[in-house]
Amino acid sequence: MFALIFRIVLRAAFTLFLLTACVFFALHLTGDPARIMLGNSADAVALEAFREQWGLNRPLWEQFLVYLQKFVMLDMGTSYMTGLPVKEVFLSAFGPTMSLMIPTAIVTLLFGIPTGVLAALKRGTRTDRAMMVLSVFGYAVPNFFMGVLLLLVFSIWLGWLPSYGNGSVWHYIMPIVTMATSEAAIFSRYARSAMIDAMRLPCVRAARMRGLPESRVIWLHALPNAMLSILTILGFFIGTLVAGAVITENVFSWPGVGKLLVQSVANRDIPVVQMIVLVTGASLVTANLCMDLLALVVNPRLRKGDN
Known part of the structure; x- marks a missing residue:
């Protein structure tokens, strides 16, 4: 072990x-x-x-x-443009990015996984087909197009929501919807496939043969096995979320890491670009490491491979 x-x-x-x-x-x-x-x-x-x-x-x-x-020594150098330590430049943009990514992740998981599980349980019905059509649409529409579309409708035409910045709760709605739409679509389709596979497992069939209520079969046998498969994409979710933030922050002029990255690349501020790319890559590596370790804890079969 x-x-x-x-x-x-x-x-x-x-x-x-x-x-x-x-x-x-x-x-x-x-x-x-x-x-x-x-x-x-x-x-x-x-x-x-x-x-x-x-x-x-x-x-x-x-x-x-x-x-x-x-x-x-956690010394990432000094910015060519500002002359400030790179850590200070990065941390000034890191807060707004995290304030956007955390609620986006919550919305993604709250909508993506349950809709996928429900589609699997309603497989072949209109509910299943409708949810999969929405998932395909959400996955196919690029973030920049979704963001511009939301700006056009809710900021320019209707005037309901602010178009840029992060000064209030209303500023968060369109960026979160923009990022969560594609991510929730991925989780929905993956959760549906994982749940369908889990419903075919011998333990699920055995639970049904014992006469257990369907709700207990789903919650105690099928869903935990489906979640094991979903864990494998949680690590990649971090990377795609950061990539989506780069586009979304520039569409909505969000003062975060994504916007800072684009500005630093344009100005050739190499130390800042290095730190942003490394932190992004390190977060992805760390997330996958945590998922691998968590999989060892929840899936004893993986530990049998340790010789």
């Missing part, structure tokens, strides 16, 4: 190291930050002074080792 947990944690740590290396070298190989920041009109003295100030005149491998050393 402990050897299996150690392998899972070690794999996650190695994945995080590879992510750090790929992000660092990919961003630094896209061009000279000094030339991009100062422009083509800058003279050689100004370029060299910029490189000296930010340690860009060292070999790339040496810069990477310095970056790793600072990374271990």
